[in-house]
Amino acid sequence: MELHAGNRGRLVAALRAHLSASGRPLHGIVLLKGGEEQTLYCTDRVPLFRQESYFAYLFGVREPGFYGAVDIASGQSMLFAPRLTLDDAVWNGEKDLSFFKDRYKVDYVFYVDELAQVLLSQFSEHGEPLLFLLYGKNTDSGNYSKPASFEGIEKFDTDLSTLHPILTECRVIKSDMELAFIQYANDVSSKAHIEVMRQIKPGMKESQLESIFIHHASMHEGCRHCSYTCICATGQNSSTLHYGHAGAPNDQTLNDGDMALMDMGAEYNFYGSDITCSYPINGKFKRNQTIIYNAVLRAHNDVISHMQPGVKWIDMHKLAEQRILESLKKENIIHGDIGDMMNQRLGAVFMPHGLGHLLGIDTHDPGGYPEGLERPEEPGLRSLRTIRELKEGMVITVEPGCYFIGALLRHAKDDPSSSKFFNWEKIEMYKSFGGIRIESNLYVTAQGCKNLTNCPRETWEIEAVMAGAPWPSRGDCSSATTTENGLPKA
């Protein structure tokens, strides 16, 4: 709960600085509404509740139906809990206000039905009653957060524009305690990935790999949620970027000789991880697998070597594209001038997604496009969830990939200005290859970055671990084994 108190503290400081700078009085109350439990369609089936992320950031409350407030003048925090009926006590358990005060370490806890009265009383000495509500666009989904509403809100002035960008920016820069949770989620997920790597064999089902991962994270490490639906794609399935969804539920049998692309991350106390490992199902890289794998690994490592505050993320994306194109050219899969290819946005045929995204309480953490920063429109670049300059304290994924996606290749073939770059005979040989992605989670430091993920990345490391060699080769499974530039120590 110290973590969430720290988050509130940073928000209050940032809001005060903003209000000061605009010559506004340092008063008002931040009010957020937590998530509500949802039933599925018309039934009474209730999927496991997961708190709304901004609310989780500030209050860490795991129950549905709460409101939370922070007084800007005093910094004091308040929670408002739903008033429980006798039926609620029987079905969901008895909890009184002191339980919540104790658990969530806030200054006061009241009932939701006391909201208007309690908030009004806060303003008796502090001028006009003013509420800062959360309203703003999530630039990944295009959806807007819903500002809190309650009976009696008409007695307050409300400010809908100030809070969202400031709170979002607080979330972009991780505190040490937040980092510790993301590191823990990374440690858990790195270990769980290695567990899958060790158990995988031809004849299994993709869903069993998902099961091994989830079980490891929940059985041994206390992670009840994953950050997202597990992508356990083998063979050609790995060219479907979000394979694993309900329509493609990791249900293929594993073929000897195919590659596996495993994109899975556990979540702990709301904070997530997002890790992808790619490796051969039978534990031995074939030549063409090594070629594509190393093309992606070189992009992954080069990006990490260049990361530091001030570096523009769009440049890192282009760097990754360029490294991949260079490798493909070297193998005569494509030909021509790399600069021309870059101008033609050829990289987007092989890597149609963005290089990486902010990571935190949301897998795609908000703040990628603050006011004034426009999303690019070109193929590949438009998939970037951020194009910001890196700042110390950001956590961002680095996840270059190289895929042979039928729909995109056909599209490229139909366009003479891109078609000319391809060696279509070679491409044909890769048509059922699928794709490879390598994804690590990086923390931006003052001088560079720190890799929070610790999975074997070199082909020989992967082959050794799959054959039973210990990992990590020394020390624990945390970032201690990474260099200042964020790459695993050789």
Added chain:
Amino acid sequence: MELHAGNRGRLVAALRAHLSASGRPLHGIVLLKGGEEQTLYCTDRVPLFRQESYFAYLFGVREPGFYGAVDIASGQSMLFAPRLTLDDAVWNGEKDLSFFKDRYKVDYVFYVDELAQVLLSQFSEHGEPLLFLLYGKNTDSGNYSKPASFEGIEKFDTDLSTLHPILTECRVIKSDMELAFIQYANDVSSKAHIEVMRQIKPGMKESQLESIFIHHASMHEGCRHCSYTCICATGQNSSTLHYGHAGAPNDQTLNDGDMALMDMGAEYNFYGSDITCSYPINGKFKRNQTIIYNAVLRAHNDVISHMQPGVKWIDMHKLAEQRILESLKKENIIHGDIGDMMNQRLGAVFMPHGLGHLLGIDTHDPGGYPEGLERPEEPGLRSLRTIRELKEGMVITVEPGCYFIGALLRHAKDDPSSSKFFNWEKIEMYKSFGGIRIESNLYVTAQGCKNLTNCPRETWEIEAVMAGAPWPSRGDCSSATTTENGLPKA
């Protein structure tokens, strides 16, 4: 897919019979809209999609965004798939209409944007265009299903009242193929429960029991979903009926000497199971645990012995209450006349939930209160999700329980008309006992019922299995080991 074709066949037959009986023409089209993928709050996080249950029943489609239609005159079936963009192909995979036609074995597949045109063309020879849409109340949640809507719907007459009760009634009576899936889900869950039973020991976390169950069902049996959030309640937690939710996330450490109440069920191809086992964490029943356990087991077994078509479910509920009260009286936990207790609804203090509910594609399958059947208002009885007469082909849970719930006991103590029945000194001894529930899934046959669940139920069986004895003692883990009356063979 044969199962879903069978479901459509039964619906068409039932609709035709209904239309005939009302002297209406046997024409029109049943149109349902499948579920849509939902994002979480304002983010782009997409929880794993689960199809809407009525749509799953008729079409078995696992993807979001579909419509499905059945022509009443011809019995022909149509699916309407969302038209995919190039981006959809890249992120979610390429699938054309023939893929869906092949997979879902319907007569035609079109795109959603062709809906109005295709449906209108069906009516060129069959009179006025009439759509039967699904609109009606789910009596567990109180929510209404949303009738399908689409661009151009104003060109059709729509009937909102006919379909829902008829389709719901189809779902109440299970076909042999539906039964086979529910049996499979029961087999998986029975085995997974036994796995948990064998691994449980003091010092573990409740969440680890959840993890063992889920892993067993998904790793070895292909069940990706559970029917509901796992309830892994130990000690006093077991008196919270829906323990395990986000606010009480199975996070207690297991104490030697406490009981465990494990309510968990796997789902397979939409069809679910709902099973509860109660047993001592350390594998040995203490005297007071045996007393309460056997009180519940006697209720469970007596109800099952009485089940057959024509029996009223509310009478079964009362029978269970009576058996539990009798056992508690025998132990001097309560005293007085059992009839007086029943009139006072004393059973609801110890078992505030209903005896059981219909089970199928929904854990709480619909149809519990068809038109004309009113929910009772008395404590305990009002929690019943159905009070219907049993019919051959129903699948229903039998889940008596006996709990020592602080809030209800205080309530009962404050009321002299109920307080007099309690031996409060004895009750005090049970105040941190928690509760016990035993839950099996029963299929109503022509002469009785068949128990689909196969878990050890007698205290000695449980102790033996927990000590490592094989289970089931003979044959496989299916209903083959139950007698005609649905009880496990001794």
